[in-house]
Amino acid sequence: DGGITQSPKYLFRKEGQNVTLSCEQNLNHDAMYWYRQDPGQGLRLIYYSQIVNDFQKGDIAEGYSVSREKKESFPLTVTSAQKNPTAFYLCASSEWGTGKNYGYTFGSGTRLTVV
Amino acid sequence: EDQVTQSPEALRLQEGESSSLNCSYTVSGLRGLFWYRQDPGKGPEFLFTLYSAGEEKEKERLKATLTKKESFLHITAPKPEDSATYLCAVSKSGNTGKLIFGQGTTLQVKP
Numbered sequence: 001d002g003g004i005t006q007s008p009k010y011l012f013r014k015e016g017q018n019v020t021l022s023c024e025q026n027l028n029h030d031a032m033y034w035y036r037q038d039p040g041q042g043l044r045l046i047y048y049s050q051i052v053n054d055f056q057k058g059d060i061a062e063g064y065s066v067s068r069e070k071k072e073s074f075p076l077t078v079t080s081a082q083k084n085p086t087a088f089y090l091c092a093s094s095e096w097g098t099g100k101n102y103g104y105t106f107g108s109g110t111r112l113t114v115v
Numbered sequence: 116e117d118q119v120t121q122s123p124e125a126l127r128l129q130e131g132e133s134s135s136l137n138c139s140y141t142v143s144g145l146r147g148l149f150w151y152r153q154d155p156g157k158g159p160e161f162l163f164t165l166y167s168a169g170e171e172k173e174k175e176r177l178k179a180t181l182t183k184k185e186s187f188l189h190i191t192a193p194k195p196e197d198s199a200t201y202l203c204a205v206s207k208s209g210n211t212g213k214l215i216f217g218q219g220t221t222l223q224v225k226p
């Protein structure tokens with residue numbers, strides 16, 4: 001079945017440590033996105049990528065980095081510069097095309113906790 | 116500034132008690148409005164896309180409608196399994212593919 005796989009489901013980070021969240025899709029979607037979800041707030045965009053080897057900052061990119069070396073993969077690294085990383089992280093993908101309104105397919109999320 | 120606001124934040128219903136969730140938006144050049152359902156600890160699941168004012172879509176006990184300023188998600192005779200957080204999002208002109216999300220409405224349906 002086609003879909004998006006995020007791993008791990010739970011992740012614990014120590015102070016000063018970088019961690020990487022995995023996101024893989026087999027939907028042949030061009031665009032991929034990373035969102036952060038905090039209680040009582042809407043989803044906030046961290047980074048997005050429309051094509052391989054290209055990505056753009058979203059609204060809250062500071063302290064995060066991404067890469068898009070393959071169409072199927074869009075890993076997110078939470079660096080030590082991100083001072084409040086505890087949150088639920090969602091990866092999504094969508095088709096891409098002029099004049100179209102494509103919704104997202106979401107992964108099941110990674111819950112990151114600072115210990 | 117582009118904004119999506121959902122109300123109420125939380126809603127408690129008895130099983131069978133119909134109600135509506137609201138999503139109001141201010142964006143320049145709406146291209147689509149999306150409704151998602153999210154269960155605790157899981158990713159959002161797609162429900163509907165609406166493109167133009169007057170459009171309606173239905174799925175089981177859910178019906179989504181769209182005006183020029185807001186969208187409603189009507190829930191008819193809800194069941195406990197409809198309990199979830201419902202998210203509204205919009206895409207705007209410019210073809211960036213980005214969605215702007217509201218904060219969500221958490222629905223609890225009691226038997």
